[in-house]
Amino acid sequence: MIKVDNFEQAFHKKVILKNINFEIQEGEIVGLLGPSGSGKTTLIKALIGLRKSTGGEVSVLGERQPSLKQMKQIGYMAQADALYEELTAKANLAYFGRLYGLKGKRLHERIDTCLRFVNLDQEAKKPVHAYSGGMKRRLSLAIALIHRPKLIFLDEPTVGIDPALKRVFWDEFEHLRNEGMTFLISTHVMDEAERCDRILLIRNGTLIDGGTPKELIQQYGSIEQAFLKVGE
Numbered sequence: 504m505i506k507v508d509n510f511e512q513a514f515h516k517k518v519i520l521k522n523i524n525f526e527i528q529e530g531e532i533v534g535l536l537g538p539s540g541s542g543k544t545t546l547i548k549a550l551i552g553l554r555k556s557t558g559g560e561v562s563v564l565g566e567r568q569p570s571l572k573q574m575k576q577i578g579y580m581a582q583a584d585a586l587y588e589e590l591t592a593k594a595n596l597a598y599f600g601r602l603y604g605l606k607g608k609r610l611h612e613r614i615d616t617c618l619r620f621v622n623l624d625q626e627a628k629k630p631v632h633a634y635s636g637g638m639k640r641r642l643s644l645a646i647a648l649i650h651r652p653k654l655i656f657l658d659e660p661t662v663g664i665d666p667a668l669k670r671v672f673w674d675e676f677e678h679l680r681n682e683g684m685t686f687l688i689s690t691h692v693m694d695e696a697e698r699c700d701r702i703l704l705i706r707n708g709t710l711i712d713g714g715t716p717k718e719l720i721q722q723y724g725s726i727e728q729a730f731l732k733v734g735e
């Protein structure tokens with residue numbers, strides 16, 4: 504699904520990410536774990552094709568990035584919500600769904616399914632400006648899923664979401680993974696990292712280690728220790 508070869512990203516000649524090499528297979532939940540400023544969002548943006556890399560190669564779904572060809576197969580939830588505040592949740596979902604080519608009965612089915620999943624079905628007719636921060640995060644996730652992408656990038660998806668709903672999200676991520684969806688999720692949250700199939704540890708713009716949660720726990724003692732190690 505994803506192949507990254509010797510990727511490098513610089514801004515104004517300052518190298519932010521370097522020597523990045525990894526692959527992600529279909530049906531994996533991969534966690535990107537690293538301290539603030541380590542380059543997680545920059546890497547995700549390159550994978551989505553929002554920016555041309557300054558070195559190396561990034562292929563997603565068989566296409567070299569940046570490319571718009573696979574846009575309909577990719578979902579993205581950014582760290583900052585990008586929602587139309589004056590529209591209702593339902594209208595936001597309809598808007599983004601149509602951008603991905605959904606219409607008619609299928610569009611309405613997807614809107615209902617995604618609203619139920621994020622527990623917003625009772626609030627679907629409220630304008631987004633009347634939503635709490637957590638509700639906006641939930642709506643952003645619903646939008647990222649509206650077109651049932653093959654591959655989804657979630658940048659710190661559960662910030663502002665309570666533990667019970669977080670668990671529901673993760674159960675659903677695993678369910679979708681079992682149906683073949685592939686996830687790359689950036690997180691700071693240890694219990695989330697433990698639910699990933701594999702974790703990539705990023706520090707100062709480079710991948711310093713990776714493995715299953717079990718492997719990292721064996722090596723570092725705990726995921727938290729592994730995280731602290733990347734923060735040193």
Ligand SMILES: Nc1ncnc2c1ncn2[C@@H]1O[C@H](COP(=O)(O)OP(=O)(O)OP(=O)(O)O)[C@@H](O)[C@H]1O
Nearest residue numbers: 514515519537538539540541542543544545546582
């Ligand atoms: N457009 C840009 N121009 C210049 N520098 C940038 C740009 N985007 C990101 N950076 C720099 O790249 C580094 C990595 O930022 P990035 O947002 O990828 O980190 P992060 O790991 O996602 O952090 P956080 O967990 O706080 O969101 C930071 O030093 C940031 O200032």
